[in-house]
Amino acid sequence: MNNIWGSMEQYDPVVWNWIIAVYLFMAGLSAGSMLVAIGLKWYKQSRGLPTEGLPVIKAAAVIGPVAICLGMALLVLDLTKPFEFYHILLNYNLTSVMAWGVIALLVYIPLVFVFAALVFEKQVLHYAPWLAGVLKVCGQLEGSLNKLIFALALGVGVYTGFLLSAMISYPILNTAVLPALFLASAMSVGSAGNILVATLFFSKKESDCIEQVHRIEYPVAFNEALCLVLLFVGLNFSGPAAQAATAAITTGTWASVFWIGVVGLGLVVPVLASTLAPKAWRHSKGFLITVSCSTILGVLALRHFVVYAGQSYIS
Amino acid sequence: MTKRYVLVHDENKCIGCQACNVACRSENNVPESVTRLQVRIEGPYGNFPHLHFKYNRVSCEQCENAPCVKVCPTGAAYVNDDGIVSINENKCVGCLYCVAACPYKVRFINPETRVPDKCDFCKESRLARGEQPACVSVCPTQALTFGDANDMTSEVRKVLDTKPSYQQKVNLGTEPRVYRIPSRRGGIKA
Numbered sequence: 001m002n003n004i005w006g007s008m009e010q011y012d013p014v015v016w017n018w019i020i021a022v023y024l025f026m027a028g029l030s031a032g033s034m035l036v037a038i039g040l041k042w043y044k045q046s047r048g049l050p051t052e053g054l055p056v057i058k059a060a061a062v063i064g065p066v067a068i069c070l071g072m073a074l075l076v077l078d079l080t081k082p083f084e085f086y087h088i089l090l091n092y093n094l095t096s097v098m099a100w101g102v103i104a105l106l107v108y109i110p111l112v113f114v115f116a117a118l119v120f121e122k123q124v125l126h127y128a129p130w131l132a133g134v135l136k137v138c139g140q141l142e143g144s145l146n147k148l149i150f151a152l153a154l155g156v157g158v159y160t161g162f163l164l165s166a167m168i169s170y171p172i173l174n175t176a177v178l179p180a181l182f183l184a185s186a187m188s189v190g191s192a193g194n195i196l197v198a199t200l201f202f203s204k205k206e207s208d209c210i211e212q213v214h215r216i217e218y219p220v221a222f223n224e225a226l227c228l229v230l231l232f233v234g235l236n237f238s239g240p241a242a243q244a245a246t247a248a249i250t251t252g253t254w255a256s257v258f259w260i261g262v263v264g265l266g267l268v269v270p271v272l273a274s275t276l277a278p279k280a281w282r283h284s285k286g287f288l289i290t291v292s293c294s295t296i297l298g299v300l301a302l303r304h305f306v307v308y309a310g311q312s313y314i315s
Numbered sequence: 316m317t318k319r320y321v322l323v324h325d326e327n328k329c330i331g332c333q334a335c336n337v338a339c340r341s342e343n344n345v346p347e348s349v350t351r352l353q354v355r356i357e358g359p360y361g362n363f364p365h366l367h368f369k370y371n372r373v374s375c376e377q378c379e380n381a382p383c384v385k386v387c388p389t390g391a392a393y394v395n396d397d398g399i400v401s402i403n404e405n406k407c408v409g410c411l412y413c414v415a416a417c418p419y420k421v422r423f424i425n426p427e428t429r430v431p432d433k434c435d436f437c438k439e440s441r442l443a444r445g446e447q448p449a450c451v452s453v454c455p456t457q458a459l460t461f462g463d464a465n466d467m468t469s470e471v472r473k474v475l476d477t478k479p480s481y482q483q484k485v486n487l488g489t490e491p492r493v494y495r496i497p498s499r500r501g502g503i504k505a
């Protein structure tokens with residue numbers, strides 16, 4: 001329609017699009033897979049079990065750096081001035097969540113590469129023998145490095161949530177539950193990603209230490225579900241604009257994405273599969289691949305749902 | 316902060332003629348496809364035969380507590396002594412965080428500079444020459460009053476001290492510096 005006051009196109013409330021959703025997914029995947037792998041390592045070490053060459057840790061060493069780099073590439077390409085992205089590395093406005101995220105990523109990214117290099121030390125030295133000295137030093141610091149990576153990965157997982165919740169006029173986004181929800185779902189996509197890559201590429205016998213990763217899946221799925229409930233129940237009590245935003249899960253396309261993708265693929269399928277499936281299946285390759293793909297799609301759907309539905313309701 | 320520029324839009328006097336919108340476009344060379352200022356005609360409200368329209372000015376509110384400035388990672392969105400929320404084109408990377416964070420949805424990407432753009436009270440042109448913003452000076456019904464609220468003798472002070480006014484979305488705590496004088500006509504939602 002032609003209004004006398006002009007085009008309404010620029011007033012579309014959805015400013016950040018699927019590229020941001022995929023970036024948020026990638027950052028969560030990288031951080032989650034690191035948290036799971038390092039957590040598993042500590043768990044094994046505390047029981048005096050060997051941690052050398054565990055498929056899940058190898059998988060994390062691939063996912064950690066690859067996912068975050070792909071995510072960053074998307075993020076930079078999405079800027080309106082991609083060639084001037086370096087300004088973001090020079091100027092920091094510390095009231096901005098994004099500035100804090102950039103600082104965390106600036107340390108996190110090189111460290112996950114170090115993590116990967118230590119996991120694949122033999123292969124790295126084969127192609128780049130000149131790295132031997134550096135790797136040796138890193139190897140000695142491994143304990144502290146892992147603690148640092150763990151802390152930074154927590155930071156990356158949480159910051160992606162705060163990034164959105166800082167936008168005060170969108171009721172679905174502007175809640176304290178969002179960072180917790182993003183962290184929980186980062187853990188579930190991280191463990192699913194680790195299982196997927198481990199089963200596809202690194203495991204010799206079926207079920208190589210996948211058991212432990214499975215063990216964290218229940219509490220994480222529970223937390224994720226709880227956060228979702230808190231989010232929407234909370235909206236219902238936060239005034240008319242927020243209440244109107246609960247329509248996001250009852251009407252429109254994003255409601256289907258929510259129920260089919262987020263709840264169905266992301267929560268119901270994995271939980272039912274690991275409770276109801278016969279024991280014999282549970283460690284078969286096909287089963288593990290199907291269930292982890294389902295979780296991954298669920299988390300991808302969650303990021304899209306939050307980005308789009310979140311921006312569609314404005315107070 | 317020495318200055319505190321505010322703008323008052325009298326919704327009784329406004330007739331929705333868009334003279335301000337057009338004047339802004341030509342003063343600030345705003346590209347065709349985008350706009351810094353609209354006066355939306357909303358309604359009708361009330362019950363027949365007492366129908367009326369609401370004239371809703373949509374432009375940067377010059378928030379005292381500006382979300383766009385808070386979220387900008389590089390400090391490209393900033394406020395200086397004149398209190399006017401501005402954009403440093405050189406520092407901006409175009410992340411769109413400010414565009415998304417503005418509760419009034421008045422920021423847009425200028426297709427020519429690839430940088431966010433919005434109303435700045437004509438600070439570099441007319442204000443610098445000691446003139447009123449383009450929209451204010453062109454308004455045929457004098458629905459707009461502009462000035463420094465820190466100046467006790469200013470016109471805006473007099474208007475705000477003597478007439479009832481409101482600001483949009485005060486609950487968000489942004490403290491907008493665009494004040495609106497509500498239409499006197501009443502009505503109840505059917």
Ligand code: SF4
Nearest residue numbers: 375376377378383417
């Ligand atoms: S109205 Fe929007 S663009 Fe203007 S100062 Fe407030 S937040 Fe910033």
Ligand code: SF4
Nearest residue numbers: 387407408410411413
């Ligand atoms: S688009 Fe530019 S001005 Fe806006 S937040 Fe990003 S860097 Fe700052």
